[in-house]
Amino acid sequence: MTITHEQVLHALGHVEEPDLKKDLVTLNMIQDIKIDGTKLNFSVVLTTPACPLKGLIENACRNAISHFISPEIEVSINMTSQVTAQKNTGVPGVKNIIAVASGKGGVGKSTVAANLALGLAQKGAKVGLIDADIYGPSVPIMFGLEGARPMASQVNGKTRIEPIEKYGIKLLSIGFFTDPNQPVPWRGPMVSTAVKQLFNDADWGELDYLVVDLPPGTGDIHITVTQSFPIAGAVIVTTPQNVALADARKGIGMFMMDAINVPVLGVIENMSYFTPAELPENKYYIFGQGGGQKLAEQIEAPFLGEIPLVKSISESGDSGQPLVLQDNNPMTQAFLNIAERVAQQVAICNAGISNKIIN
Numbered sequence: 045m046t047i048t049h050e051q052v053l054h055a056l057g058h059v060e061e062p063d064l065k066k067d068l069v070t071l072n073m074i075q076d077i078k079i080d081g082t083k084l085n086f087s088v089v090l091t092t093p094a095c096p097l098k099g100l101i102e103n104a105c106r107n108a109i110s111h112f113i114s115p116e117i118e119v120s121i122n123m124t125s126q127v128t129a130q131k132n133t134g135v136p137g138v139k140n141i142i143a144v145a146s147g148k149g150g151v152g153k154s155t156v157a158a159n160l161a162l163g164l165a166q167k168g169a170k171v172g173l174i175d176a177d178i179y180g181p182s183v184p185i186m187f188g189l190e191g192a193r194p195m196a197s198q199v200n201g202k203t204r205i206e207p208i209e210k211y212g213i214k215l216l217s218i219g220f221f222t223d224p225n226q227p228v229p230w231r232g233p234m235v236s237t238a239v240k241q242l243f244n245d246a247d248w249g250e251l252d253y254l255v256v257d258l259p260p261g262t263g264d265i266h267i268t269v270t271q272s273f274p275i276a277g278a279v280i281v282t283t284p285q286n287v288a289l290a291d292a293r294k295g296i297g298m299f300m301m302d303a304i305n306v307p308v309l310g311v312i313e314n315m316s317y318f319t320p321a322e323l324p325e326n327k328y329y330i331f332g333q334g335g336g337q338k339l340a341e342q343i344e345a346p347f348l349g350e351i352p353l354v355k356s357i358s359e360s361g362d363s364g365q366p367l368v369l370q371d372n373n374p375m376t377q378a379f380l381n382i383a384e385r386v387a388q389q390v391a392i393c394n395a396g397i398s399n400k401i402i403n
């Protein structure tokens with residue numbers, strides 16, 4: 045039996061990328077086809093290493109080769125990725141900027157931002173995290189970097205701030221430049237300048253995703269970030285209480301304003317329920333049930349997942365090692381699933397496809 049390139053492309057032309065709604069050949073995702081007798085080798089180039097459909101696409105390719113050419117073929121597939129970039133982030137080398145926002149304070153936005161950034165890195169992406177929460181920067185504590193001060197370096201004759209690297213990601217926080225025991229008495233323009241410097245004056249290098257932890261609410265920093273840098277999309281974090289949901293709705297309203305126009309990648313519900321360690325099967329919906337999902341439906345955005353109220357999440361944040369770094373914790377998978385869904389939504393938006401879910 046002889047196999048030809050044309051047969052392989054014809055077979056794989058029947059495999060659709062479920063999110064992008066086109067076949068893998070049209071999308072130029074099939075590369076490096078090598079044929080040696082009945083042995084076939086090729087690469088599938090996904091839009092993100094955090095693609096939740098990786099296994100499904102690989103199986104669909106195998107089935108297509110078996111069905112359209114022959115089940116006798118020994119197929120070896122190299123599942124690889126090339127992260128797609130939004131049109132322009134305004135930050136050289138950075139492909140996508142993801143804002144993490146909440147309406148209300150204390151709902152776990154920074155916890156989600158840190159675990160999202162680390163989750164994307166664990167999936168193989170190059171990631172940075174900016175902590176732009178001027179009123180309560182959390183990155184220094186959550187990453188065990190209290191007192192850390194970034195170095196300056198000369199890049200192409202310009203002075204650049206070197207982000208601090210920890211757990212495989214690059215970090216900058218407003219907290220690295222302020223005294224943790226003093227309030228920050230900055231007026232609007234000073235805040236804007238400081239936040240813009242975190243983006244513009246830092247040596248971020250090449251990044252697939254730059255995650256930005258915004259302060260709660262809708263203030264100067266939100267306006268500065270969204271108007272100065274095109275954002276791939278915003279992730280909204282809320283808890284199930286009505287007060288948090290009402291504030292989240294206001295935050296979403298801001299992203300949807302014509303002057304801002306940032307796609308909402310989806311809603312994450314944090315502190316969804318409480319499960320005591322001694323009764324792991326029990327779920328207590330102490331703040332109400334289903335609010336985050338309902339909010340996502342109302343704004344026709346994807347619901348990206350729920351995270352329960354768990355002691356190890358707050359303990360890990362306080363001890364400088366975000367939870368997703370623990371291999372054996374059941375919550376790790378919840379954060380990794382969320383990271384995959386966020387990366388998936390970024391790829392969908394980058395392909396110019398609406399990510400609105402209309403029921």
Ligand SMILES: Nc1ncnc2c1ncn2[C@@H]1O[C@H](COP(=O)(O)OP(=O)(O)OP(=O)(O)O)[C@@H](O)[C@H]1O
Pocket residue numbers: 146148149150151152153154155156177180182259260314315351352353354355357358359361362
């Ligand atoms: N799912 C969770 N289970 C247990 N504790 C949590 C959970 N999510 C967050 N926390 C804890 O709640 C506190 C507030 O979380 P975090 O700082 O992430 O919130 P935030 O929304 O960023 O707050 P801020 O308004 O200050 O920016 C932290 O001590 C954090 O460890």
